[in-house]
Amino acid sequence: MERIAQRVSVVLAMAGASLRSEFQYRANVITSIFGGLIYQLTGFLVVWIIVDRFTELGGWSLSEITFLYGMRLTSHGIFYATISQMFELDRVLINGEYDRFLVRPMSPLVQVLTRKLRVNCFGDLIGGVALLAVASRGVAVDWSLLAVGLLVAAMIGGALIEGAVQIAMGSLSFRYLSTMQLRVAVNEVFNIYGNYPLRIFPRVLQYLLTFALPVAFVAYLPASVILDKSDGLHVSPVLGWGAPLVGVVLFMLALRIWNRMSRQYQSAGN
Amino acid sequence: MTIRPNIPAWIELVRAGIRWHYMYRFNVFVGLAMTGITIYLLTVVWQAAYAGQTEIDGVSIDQMLVYLTIANLQLYVLRPEVSGDIQVRIREGQIGFDLSRPVGYPSQLVATAAGDMIGVLPMVLVALPVAFVVGELQPPASAGAGIAYAGSFLLAWIVAVQLNMLIGLVSFWTLEMTGFEMMYRLVGNFATGALIPLWFMPDVLRFAVQLLPFQAIAYVPVSIYVGEPATGAIWSALALQLFWAGALIVIIQWFWRRAFRHTVIQGG
Amino acid sequence: MIAVICLVPIIQVDNLVKEFHRPKRFDGPLGGLRTLFTRQYISTRAVDGVSFSIDEGELVGYLGANGAGKSTTIKMLSGILVPTDGRVEVNGLIPWERREQNALQIGVVFGQRTQLWWDLPLADSLRLISKLYRMEPARYRRNLAQMTELLGLEPFLSKPVRQLSLGQRMRGDLAAAMLYEPRILYLDEPTVGLDVVAKERTRQFIEKINRETGTTIMLTTHDLADVERLCKRIIFIDRGTVLYDGPVDRLKRRYAPYRMLDVTLASGEDDDLDTDRIQLDVPGAEIVERGDARLVIRFDPEVLPVTDLISAVIATHPVSDISIVEPDLEGVVREIVEAGEVRS
Numbered sequence: 079m080e081r082i083a084q085r086v087s088v089v090l091a092m093a094g095a096s097l098r099s100e101f102q103y104r105a106n107v108i109t110s111i112f113g114g115l116i117y118q119l120t121g122f123l124v125v126w127i128i129v130d131r132f133t134e135l136g137g138w139s140l141s142e143i144t145f146l147y148g149m150r151l152t153s154h155g156i157f158y159a160t161i162s163q164m165f166e167l168d169r170v171l172i173n174g175e176y177d178r179f180l181v182r183p184m185s186p187l188v189q190v191l192t193r194k195l196r197v198n199c200f201g202d203l204i205g206g207v208a209l210l211a212v213a214s215r216g217v218a219v220d221w222s223l224l225a226v227g228l229l230v231a232a233m234i235g236g237a238l239i240e241g242a243v244q245i246a247m248g249s250l251s252f253r254y255l256s257t258m259q260l261r262v263a264v265n266e267v268f269n270i271y272g273n274y275p276l277r278i279f280p281r282v283l284q285y286l287l288t289f290a291l292p293v294a295f296v297a298y299l300p301a302s303v304i305l306d307k308s309d310g311l312h313v314s315p316v317l318g319w320g321a322p323l324v325g326v327v328l329f330m331l332a333l334r335i336w337n338r339m340s341r342q343y344q345s346a347g348n
Numbered sequence: 349m350t351i352r353p354n355i356p357a358w359i360e361l362v363r364a365g366i367r368w369h370y371m372y373r374f375n376v377f378v379g380l381a382m383t384g385i386t387i388y389l390l391t392v393v394w395q396a397a398y399a400g401q402t403e404i405d406g407v408s409i410d411q412m413l414v415y416l417t418i419a420n421l422q423l424y425v426l427r428p429e430v431s432g433d434i435q436v437r438i439r440e441g442q443i444g445f446d447l448s449r450p451v452g453y454p455s456q457l458v459a460t461a462a463g464d465m466i467g468v469l470p471m472v473l474v475a476l477p478v479a480f481v482v483g484e485l486q487p488p489a490s491a492g493a494g495i496a497y498a499g500s501f502l503l504a505w506i507v508a509v510q511l512n513m514l515i516g517l518v519s520f521w522t523l524e525m526t527g528f529e530m531m532y533r534l535v536g537n538f539a540t541g542a543l544i545p546l547w548f549m550p551d552v553l554r555f556a557v558q559l560l561p562f563q564a565i566a567y568v569p570v571s572i573y574v575g576e577p578a579t580g581a582i583w584s585a586l587a588l589q590l591f592w593a594g595a596l597i598v599i600i601q602w603f604w605r606r607a608f609r610h611t612v613i614q615g616g
Numbered sequence: 617m618i619a620v621i622c623l624v625p626i627i628q629v630d631n632l633v634k635e636f637h638r639p640k641r642f643d644g645p646l647g648g649l650r651t652l653f654t655r656q657y658i659s660t661r662a663v664d665g666v667s668f669s670i671d672e673g674e675l676v677g678y679l680g681a682n683g684a685g686k687s688t689t690i691k692m693l694s695g696i697l698v699p700t701d702g703r704v705e706v707n708g709l710i711p712w713e714r715r716e717q718n719a720l721q722i723g724v725v726f727g728q729r730t731q732l733w734w735d736l737p738l739a740d741s742l743r744l745i746s747k748l749y750r751m752e753p754a755r756y757r758r759n760l761a762q763m764t765e766l767l768g769l770e771p772f773l774s775k776p777v778r779q780l781s782l783g784q785r786m787r788g789d790l791a792a793a794m795l796y797e798p799r800i801l802y803l804d805e806p807t808v809g810l811d812v813v814a815k816e817r818t819r820q821f822i823e824k825i826n827r828e829t830g831t832t833i834m835l836t837t838h839d840l841a842d843v844e845r846l847c848k849r850i851i852f853i854d855r856g857t858v859l860y861d862g863p864v865d866r867l868k869r870r871y872a873p874y875r876m877l878d879v880t881l882a883s884g885e886d887d888d889l890d891t892d893r894i895q896l897d898v899p900g901a902e903i904v905e906r907g908d909a910r911l912v913i914r915f916d917p918e919v920l921p922v923t924d925l926i927s928a929v930i931a932t933h934p935v936s937d938i939s940i941v942e943p944d945l946e947g948v949v950r951e952i953v954e955a956g957e958v959r960s
Binding site for chain 3: 103341
Binding site: 136 | 385389392544548550
């Protein structure tokens with residue numbers, strides 16, 4: 079127990095150091111947060127305009143879509159704050175940083191994830207929470223402890239799902255360099271398609287975005303359950319309730335893949 | 349900004365642009381895939397929005413889908429990577445090198461952008477069948493619309509290159525520009541009208557967007573293509589593009605003079 | 617100083633082998649795709665049967681050209697790489713199997729790359745490292761004070777690392793590596809890029825640490841001045857095998873069995889000193905260079921003790937200055953690398 083507390087304290091110290099490093103460049107912090115916020119809000123603007131003009135999309139009202147968007151955005155913000163350094167893995171492997179991580183008494187994966195903090199995540203988190211707050215007044219939801227609990231758990235679960243995908247794909251870099259473009263593309267799919275109620279898509283795509291790439295589990299399925307829109311769902315609503323669990327399972331699977339692949343590390347050059 | 353004709357140098361830069369596309373073909377493929385994904389999403393979303401109606405506000409669903417497909421395809425072609433390169437070169441100090449080259453810097457940028465676009469054309473040929481599948485492609489609304497579109501496309505390209513040059517020049521002032529540039533790109537992206545055509549925007553927003561040059565890149569030419577503005581309006585649309593092309597020349601020149609002086613003072 | 621009786625070497629390496637397999641790279645239009653899915657590999661043996669053992673407290677130089685297998689060996693010793701074959705034990709642990717425990721007992725300094733946090737003050741980095749290595753606050757404060765004094769860190773402890781000069785950064789890295797008192801220190805090119813003063817100061821620190829704390833040090837370097845100054849023993853590796861493992865002077869004697877005696881003659885009453893006419897009738901000695909009032913005599917110290925030679929020279933002519941010139945390790949190394957083997 080004491081060991082775990084000690085390890086957590088070290089991780090927090092590393093994360094804190096990265097945060098302090100970022101704040102050395104104050105101007106960049108502000109523009110990054112704003113930039114991130116505007117990026118996400120532009121996406122939302124498109125949705126908002128369409129739904130506002132057309133009253134509803136696939137049977138989802140403006141408030142409900144705002145809720146979905148806010149949920150996904152917050153989840154993405156959590157992912158971004160914690161796991162987004164996986165995008166830098168290629169660089170870490172090539173420039174020798176990973177060697178240093180292996181020589182320290184700490185999991186190299188944790189060191190990769192805490193090496194820097196991208197401040198954009200605050201923009202995502204602020205935007206997401208704001209949208210959720212606005213939407214929660216317009217949707218007919220009984221905000222019981224269960225509903226709130228599911229919401230929070232699902233958002234964390236969503237972050238775990240995105241993280242699992244990135245870690246599993248990232249670990250391919252130990253064998254095949256430069257999967258980064260692919261990972262960025264997959265991340266974009268999550269970003270773009272995750273904001274819409276899947277029912278507006280053709281059936282085949284709905285299944286692909288659920289079982290081939292777990293986009294639906296990030297926000298759409300749990301949101302459907304919370305907003306009581308499970309009728310017409312392409313899968314059983316149980317999956318909506320189980321979304322956080324799916325996140326945990328996928329994440330553990332990703333860690334296992336990472337452990338296996340990282341043993342193939344050959345180190346860069348001489 | 350006088351563009352002195354240094355043809356051999358220009359040809360070389362054009363070649364360099366084409367080569368870049370071949371070397372980073374994986375990147376290019378991914379960019380194409382992203383465009384395909386975006387087009388597909390937009391068509392699905394807008395079809396859901398129409399919810400079975402064949403026409404809204406005088407715009408048919410077919411027109412809408414063709415608009416989205418071509419607008420996004422066009423954005424993919426018209427996005428020269430000039431500005432990102434500039435920022436990197438400033439940071440690494442190579443900019444002084446560029447400034448001292450015999451070919452004028454702005455014309456270097458233009459030539460590189462041209463090379464970039466020629467280099468991406470083969471990709472467009474690959475993209476067309478993809479666009480056909482995920483989106484909707486149809487011939488222009490009329491022969492006249494098609495001809496007007498060709499001219500409008502050229503003007504759109506000019507404005508796009510100029511805007512990228514502008515953002516590159518502004519980076520002479522701030523080295524750590526990532527936040528600002530991102531904001532610019534996204535506002536710009538939205539204001540091109542590729543995601544939502546201007547005619548569907550709420551009035552206040554449309555008014556604001558119409559004040560910006562970005563519409564000249566996608567909205568103007570593609571709406572001509574699908575036959576949205578009436579024939580008379582085509583001329584005013586083209587005039588709008590010409591206006592921006594000219595205005596940007598003036599703005600760029602102003603920035604260019606200041607940027608040049610600024611860099612020289614800094615010691616290059 | 618506590619005398620430690622050690623029956624077992626602290627680093628034991630037996631028949632270490634490391635093979636790298638890289639997928640064969642294809643060129644051409646679909647090259648990228650073919651490389652991704654290929655089953656063809658190119659194998660290189662970076663380390664091919666290396667064995668040695670190092671006792672606690674030794675300061676060993678690990679030499680070899682680039683690509684000879686130095687870095688690969690060190691990476692296996694520090695737990696970064698898993699060997700293809702062979703055994704390694706570092707203080708009783710197998711490095712890649714007990715990576716974290718091994719990490720706690722070693723310090724590593726990569727000369728080319730700092731481990732300090734770039735944007736934060738040096739003091740922050742050191743505090744973070746103390747947390748990483750699970751140090752008690754009191755012990756950390758004590759060691760920090762000691763390192764600060766030993767390495768002269770006071771003036772720049774609160775400056776961000778990115779503002780430090782190379783020499784200051786290197787001192788910071790050394791402090792970081794020694795902060796938690798590791799039993800073994802791996803130094804990879806610690807003096808590269810430093811100016812002469814900084815190099816000397818670094819060498820002094822390394823020598824002092826080794827002498828006073830008994831830390832075992834493995835020093836990888838291209839700078840032979842480092843070796844001459846610090847190492848009594850060197851391991852020479854080339855193309856993945858150990859060519860030589862032993863005392864430095866034995867290697868030098870093998871290659872350059874001769875020493876030089878540089879003699880400056882006193883002018884005395886003779887203004888006209890014609891060194892050409894001077895003969896030396898001493899077996900095992902030969903005049904190889906004659907200059908203005910100067911003679912360079914080559915002799916074999918095995919055959920002719922230097923004291924005898926000096927007496928003989930003084931007997932011939934009054935002398936104002938004498939110095940003994942040691943053979944150059946650099947020339948020795950060059951010869952070994954060219955030959956690809958060590959003379960026996």
